[in-house]
Amino acid sequence: MQKGLIPMNDFQRFQDKSREAASLVNESETALVVAHIDADGISAAAIASAALERAGKSHDVVFVKKMDDEAVELINSSSAELVWVVDLGSGYVSRFKHPSVLISDHHVPEKDEHGSPVQVDNVLHVNPNLYHLDGGQEISGAGVTYMVAREMDPANMDLSYLAVVGAAGDFQDSSTGRFMGCNRAILQDAEAMGLVQVDEDLRLFGRETRPLVQFLQFASDTPLPGLSNNNTGCHRFLDDLGVDLKRQGRWRCWNDLDEDERERVRQAIAHLLSSQGLDPGVLFGETYTLPTQPRGSELRDAKEFATLLNSCGRYDDAPIGLRICLGDAQAVREARDNRSEHKKQLSMALSMVRDNNMIKERGWVQFFHAGGEVRETIVGITAGMLLGSNGVRRDIPMIAFAHTDDGEVKVSARADRSLVDRGLDLSAAMRVASELVGGYGGGHNIAAGATIPLGKEEEFLDIVEDIVSAQLI
Ligand SMILES: [Mn+2]
Structure with missing residues (x-):
């Protein structure tokens, strides 16, 4: 793994800890994976589950909404030799009484009364924050879990794309328009395996699945003057640029456009924003495509993949998300139904609060x-x-x-x-x-x-x- 911009000492110690965790997993015969229900947690669970499966360890996966008393009890009473807690648990180290707990998480670690991170013998805690690495932006729960899986067996490098999806789900690329730090190193693994393709492009949501007009109309956190929430404006804008909305009777998405068309739209948007005194920079940056996934599938774009997983988790269907990560095509169809339900609930919630x-x-x-x-x-x-x-x-x-x-x-x-x-x-x-x-x-x-x-x-x-x-x- 390349070091990128990470201070080498800290990263080395983080990696050493991941290696220690890998040995613990390899030495255990049975495991219970406990994961958070969001996209990052589901991706983390998939990485842990695949790594355990490949290592021939019998295991179960359980999803929890939060680390409440019930979840702590589930962990403490587990009959599995190892409980592997992913994308949560760091704030609750002292509550775990099971004889062998592994935490791979990026949340803020629990502190003792002197302000030092809590350390107990029965918990092996892998967390970037313990090594001055930023768990908020540099690595996700799936990323930390991937670090462990990679140390278990280098063949697990083919799970790197799931760590990219997890980090995208936690918006770790949002503030700079690209992944930084440990995420960069994980991204390099995924690129090297041909599992993620990195491009400089317009960073709006729905590149793979949203028809062009909706792509411009609804996608942005940054309002696009004359386009955001303006259906007619979007139609006119694309028409003026000579971009066809449909081809062979099918609505075209951003990724259906050729490079020439995309460049015309990018320039027009940049011009539109700067003419209003707005900074176009925030809309541009890296995009992460999963080229082995089918065209037109939300799994082909890291952000859309993560959104699909999030919709599973929110409707108590995290196990469907897990099946998606593990390559089950039927699960994708089931999740799409959840997602349309999710969109409906969300727009109802927004209008209720506003109206x-x-x-x-x-x-x-x-x-x-x-x-x-x-x-x-x-x-x-x-x-x-x-x-x-x-x-x-x-x-x-x-x-x-x-x-x-x-x-x-x-x-x-x-x-x-x-x-x-x-x-x-x-x-x-x-x-x-x-x-x-x-x-x-x-x-x-x-x-x-x-x-x-x-x-x-x-x-x-x-x-x-x-x-x-x-x-x-
Ligand atoms: Mn997370």
């Missing part, structure tokens, strides 16, 4: 309470999509509440990267504030979550505001 003016501003945060109207599994993505959309502020974090099936309140917090650059850490804010009201939480500096008792929302917001204001001053 009812549910977002309330406070000094340091804004929030909405969806009650039981929005599924707890999509309330976070709803918050993220609202942030900075028309009429919604981007300069303060968005906090979203929803009731869970167990009579608690699920909290999701999202922020713009510029706030993180100024010192915002939503992971700390969610953890501390939730614990003070009798709940628990954590996550990343830019996106975090918590679960709190019903009726504690107001008190929780007061504490979050105190923390956020202190972080940003």
Whole structure:
């Protein structure tokens, strides 16, 4: 693996730890894989499962929404020789009592009362944050799991593309328009195997499956003047550039265009943005194509692949996502049905919050309470999509509440990267504030979550505001 821009000492120690973990897996006869339900967690589970299968280890895979008491109990009472926890678990090291636990995760590690990472004998903890590597942007849960799998057997390098999908699912390429650090090294493995193709292109969502008009109309976080949410505008724009929307009766997608057409569109979009004083840079960067997957399939684009996996997880069908990662074509058809359901739920959630003016501003945060109207599994993505959309502020974090099936309140917090650059850490804010009201939480500096008792929302917001204001001053 090439070192790229990673400080070699840190990376070496991280790799040594991955090798130690690989030996532990190779020495164990049976395993239970416990994974998070999002795209990164599902990709991580697929990597672990394939590596175990190839090594001849009998194993089960279980998906959990969060590391709650039930999940901890599942791990502690497992009869498997090894419990391999992927894409979660780092914040809960001291709670694991099973004799042999392996964690391959990129979330913020649990700290002891002196502020040092918790270390216990029964848990082997592989986590980039322990080596000054950035778990938020440089490597995902699937990436860390891949590091272990690769050390188990170099033949597992053919799983590298799943680590790319996992990192795309966690938006690790978003702020710079390309993968950095350890992700870069993993990407090089995938490229070398011919499993991922890297191009410089327009980074809008749906390159493989969205008809051109929808591709321009709906795809962007950055509003495209005259195109975003403007169907007629998109038609006219493409018409003026001489780009046919259909060919042989079929709607064309971005990847159906020839290079000449793509370049015309790219230049026109760059021109459109700069003429309005906007920076076109954010829309351009690397795209990641999986050339061994069929044309026109969402599996051919890393971002679309990840979105499909996310839709599985959100509708309690993470095992379908696992089957997709492991190459089951029937599972892809089942997941597509989930995805259309997901889109419908999401657009309903967005219009509900907007149409009812549910977002309330406070000094340091804004929030909405969806009650039981929005599924707890999509309330976070709803918050993220609202942030900075028309009429919604981007300069303060968005906090979203929803009731869970167990009579608690699920909290999701999202922020713009510029706030993180100024010192915002939503992971700390969610953890501390939730614990003070009798709940628990954590996550990343830019996106975090918590679960709190019903009726504690107001008190929780007061504490979050105190923390956020202190972080940003
Ligand atoms: Mn993750």
